[in-house]
Amino acid sequence: MSATRTRRVRRIALAVTAAVVLPLSVTACSSEDGGDGAADSQSASPAGSMPADGAQEESGDTAATDTSKPFGPGCQAVPEDGEGSFDGMADDPVATAASNNPALSTLVSAVQKAGLVDTLNSAENITVFAPTDDAFAKIPEKDLNAVLEDEKALTEILTYHVVGERLTPGDLENGSYPTLLDKKELTVSGSEGSYTVNDASKVVCGNVPTANATVYIVDTVLMPQ
Numbered sequence: 001m002s003a004t005r006t007r008r009v010r011r012i013a014l015a016v017t018a019a020v021v022l023p024l025s026v027t028a029c030s031s032e033d034g035g036d037g038a039a040d041s042q043s044a045s046p047a048g049s050m051p052a053d054g055a056q057e058e059s060g061d062t063a064a065t066d067t068s069k070p071f072g073p074g075c076q077a078v079p080e081d082g083e084g085s086f087d088g089m090a091d092d093p094v095a096t097a098a099s100n101n102p103a104l105s106t107l108v109s110a111v112q113k114a115g116l117v118d119t120l121n122s123a124e125n126i127t128v129f130a131p132t133d134d135a136f137a138k139i140p141e142k143d144l145n146a147v148l149e150d151e152k153a154l155t156e157i158l159t160y161h162v163v164g165e166r167l168t169p170g171d172l173e174n175g176s177y178p179t180l181l182d183k184k185e186l187t188v189s190g191s192e193g194s195y196t197v198n199d200a201s202k203v204v205c206g207n208v209p210t211a212n213a214t215v216y217i218v219d220t221v222l223m224p225q
Contacts, residue, residue: 065193067169067207072193074132074204074217077103086208093121094128094213103217106136113148114155120162126180126213127163129197131221132204139221160184160224166214169195169207184224198222 065071070078070086078101079085089097095117098104107130111117120128136144147153164180171177172188172195179186188197195203201220208215 067193070205070208071169072203072205072217074103074219075208078205078208089215090209090211092211094123094126094210094215095120097210098128098130098215103132103134104130106133107131110136110148110154110158114151114158116155116158121212123162123164123180124212125166127165127167127177128213128215129161129163129186129201129203129222130215130217131161131201132217132219135201135219135221156182156224157221160186160222167216168214169193172203172206172216182224186222 075086079088082088082100083092084100084102088100092100095108095111098111099108111120120126139147147157159181160179162180163177163186165177167175167177167188173191174189176185176187178184186197187199188195189199190196190203193206195206195216197203197216197218201218201222203216204219205217208217
């Protein structure tokens with residue numbers, strides 16, 4: 001990998017980190033000012049967005065999340081029927097299944113540009129951490145477009161989201177797993193339906209089955225070191 005490409009990947013990683021840390025800092029400052037932290041956080045969220053940490057609903061229900069099936073606030077955006085539904089995705093290999101999910105259009109385009117459709121569809125028993133369109137939107141447009149035009153850098157980033165075994169929600173409770181192709185480590189942690197990858201990317205819809213993979217939809221693009 002060239003020095004220019006390495007600097008580009010690192011620059012994107014820094015941009016993503018800033019996009020994640022800045023809102024958290026603003027929220028913390030608001031809480032310290034004596035305002036209602038929960039209310040401020042809710043009002044600052046984009047319209048139609050869902051809490052990334054799987055917070056309890058307003059009903060006050062404290063029952064543990066059922067992780068034996070798809071779970072998480074982001075799952076509400078999945079169609080109830082058709083090829084893009086959970087039942088429809090379960091019948092297709094992972095790249096095809098993702099193409100039927102409207103929240104993953106940027107990821108699907110990137111996979112196609114990198115020529116990874118056949119690689120992902122033909123792999124057996126894998127786990128894919130799939131960034132949403134909003135996750136890609138955290139990356140500055142200039143940097144994102146540059147990576148989308150750099151097949152080698154794009155391939156390195158995309159394959160960093162794929163683990164060579166099916167991970168259950170139980171496996172996500174503090175573990176480290178090698179990626180499918182480059183054998184780089186991904187770390188996951190959490191419990192009861194609230195999980196984080198590499199201490200930065202939260203699972204917003206987890207345990208989604210496809211014909212050859214288990215998918216965890218995440219809110220931040222993962223960047224290899």
